[in-house]
Amino acid sequence: MQKRNVYLHTMPVAEALRLAIKALDRDRLVRRETIPAQLASGRVLARPVYAVCSSPTFHSAAMDGFAVRADTTFAAREGHPLRLAKGTQCVAVNTGHPLPEGMDGVLMVEKVVRETADFIETETPVFPMQHVRRIGEDIVATELLLPQNRQLSPYDVGGLLSAGIWEVLVWEKLRIAFIPTGDEVLDFTLRPQPSPGQVIESNSQIFAGLAAAQDCLFERIPPVPDNMEALTQAVRTAVDGEAHIVVVGAGSSAGSKDYSRSIIERLGRVLVHGIDVMPGKPSILGVIDGKLVVGAPGYPVSAVVCFEELLIPILSWLSRKTRPERRKIGVEISRKVPSKLGTEELVRLAIGRVGSKLVASPLSRGAGMITTLIRAQGVTRIPVDSEGVEAGSMVQAELLVPESELDQTLIVIGSHDNIVDVLGNDLMCLPRPVRISSSHVGSMGGLTALRTRSTLMAGTHLFDEASGDFNFPFFSKYLPGLDVVCVNLAIRHQGLIVAKGNPLNIRSVEDLARPEVRFINRQRGAGTRILLDYHLRQAGIGAEQVRGYEKEEFTHMAVAVNVLTGTASCGLGIFAAAKALDLDFIPLARERYDLAFLPELMDWKTEVVLELISSAGFKARIEALGGYETTLTGRVMQPGEGLCEK
Secondary structure, eight states: OOOOOOOSBOBOHHHHHHHHHHHOOHHHHSOEEEEEGGGOTTOBBSSOEEOSSOBSSSOEESSSEEEEOGGGSTTOBTTBOEEEEBTTTEEEEOTTOBOOTTOOEEEEGGGEEEEOSSEEEESOOOOTTTTEEOTTSSBOTTSEEEOTTOBOOHHHHHHHHHTTOOEEEEEOOOEEEEEEBOTTEEOGGGOOOOOTTOEEOOHHHHHHHHHHHTTOEEEEOOOBOSOHHHHHHHHHHHHHTTOSEEEEESOOSSSTTOOHHHHHHHHSEEEEEOBSEESOTTOEEEEETTEEEEEEOSSHHHHHHHIIIIIHHHHHHHTTOOOOOOOEEEEEESSOEEOOTTSEEEEEEEEEEETTEEEEEEOOOOTTOHHHHHHOSEEEEEOTTOOEEOTTOEEEEEESSOGGGGGGEEEEEEOOOHHHHHHHHHHHTSSSOOEEEEEEOHHHHHHHHHHTTOOSBEEEOOEETTTTEESHHHHHHHSTTOOOEEEEEEEEEEEEEEOTTOTTOOOSGGGGGSTTOOEEEEOTTOHHHHHHHHHHHHHTOOGGGSTTTTOEESSHHHHHHHHHTTSOSEEEEEHHHHHHTTOEEEEEEEEEEEEEEOGGGOOHHHHHHHHHHTSHHHHHHHHHHSSEEOSSTTOBOOTTOTTOOO
């Protein structure tokens, strides 16, 4: 059996880059090529360019008017116009026309006080070369136009053509070959349906897009199974090909089937195995036959960190380009982010404006959570000597999107509901789109975010058993003194989500105490968990009697997936989640799901939301989900209204 790999030792990214750059012979690895000048935008010159032609190549008129000999106009002055004969003393010209022989200035047409078919009169003298573009004013033939290793812009291309340069010598584009690996990896080109334990390969296409953004050429090799000989042959073939860099996807960690390091050692040498960054720690850098070979982690977030932290700097150096820098801004962290000492940690953020400040909500830090890559608008770095960041702290965020997008982002923190997804899609379809950034931290987490002014809106459905009301008793207790507006999004149906056909014949909360029933709960502070605890008390059942009570999920869909896959027998959630996954549903309660906000923080995005949720079309889309009532949707609620029973 293959022995497990052990990291040689982790090292700072800067040291890993130094070792890789030192081991590569850039001048030998990257060749030169000649291309047409008109196709050179974005490319890097491999030798200096000298002008062949001057620009302009003749003295030319810089204004519309009349070409003249300057010394014949010196007598002109205000009140004493000077007459110039057309054809001999002046010649009509337009901007860009060659200056006629013997003429050395241009009288602007606006300075002509009288014109006939034979002459003009002017009161304005012209000095030599006035309003004239001289030969070589812009470019002089033989002068250095552009230096070696300059990355060409579209403006540079215009300059090349103006200077009579038809071809340029540039460094070739870098080529990357990507080899997906793993017995469990399915080729996405075959449109597979994964079975348990299988995953659809996608990292290659993330790398393809990232490579394209760096103007690199990309080749994907079909997935190779976890077989030492097959992988070795695939790497050998890729290294022998045209690629400058070979990336082995997955196989860089410490598993018994992680072969990347062993293969690089067999064919070349390992420079780096492990960097002091999370995620991305298992990254490998090595050299085979003078080419860079990268062992990229299999989890997508780790793989992206490998590309961004290691590959982009190396690609920039190899291609003689300036390393791209992300814009950095200060943001306020909405909740505490713990971190381990000794390793720099990258935390992806959803960012939006709340009042006068930018608020960042930390996204899940799981290395396999590809949705964090989709939702992130920025990333912050927690230093190696820090144990984390407290809620409300200011941190530097590196932007992943244009800064203007942040002002169009609506921060929603609180309870999860599928309606928020519908709302998010509808908002993006507006003439002035609004992007929702939602964090599922439960209703109580939403109230905390309101108190700290870290959100524009909070989703909440907290039931107070003493009064029979929703949300307002909790506002009074946890948000004292704050003016909170509460608008209903829907009345929704909560109940027990069970497998199709309800094989365990679960009928009520009392059945949760049966030993064969495995429950999946919601997180502490979630309104759904508060509802569960209320019904357990009503049934006289203690939490310790419910098998799985301590196992938590953060969304209704996550609860439903646990039931679908058999991880749990049932969980408490909304009907829409059960319907979406074709599961059975035992109704338990109707509840009010509201959006709460502080009027002091209202902006145009809040107003757009209130207008949208009151529309007939939005209500129809909610009802189509199933398990919702829209009789109160869009209504500003008042204390004591409860469900407004008919």
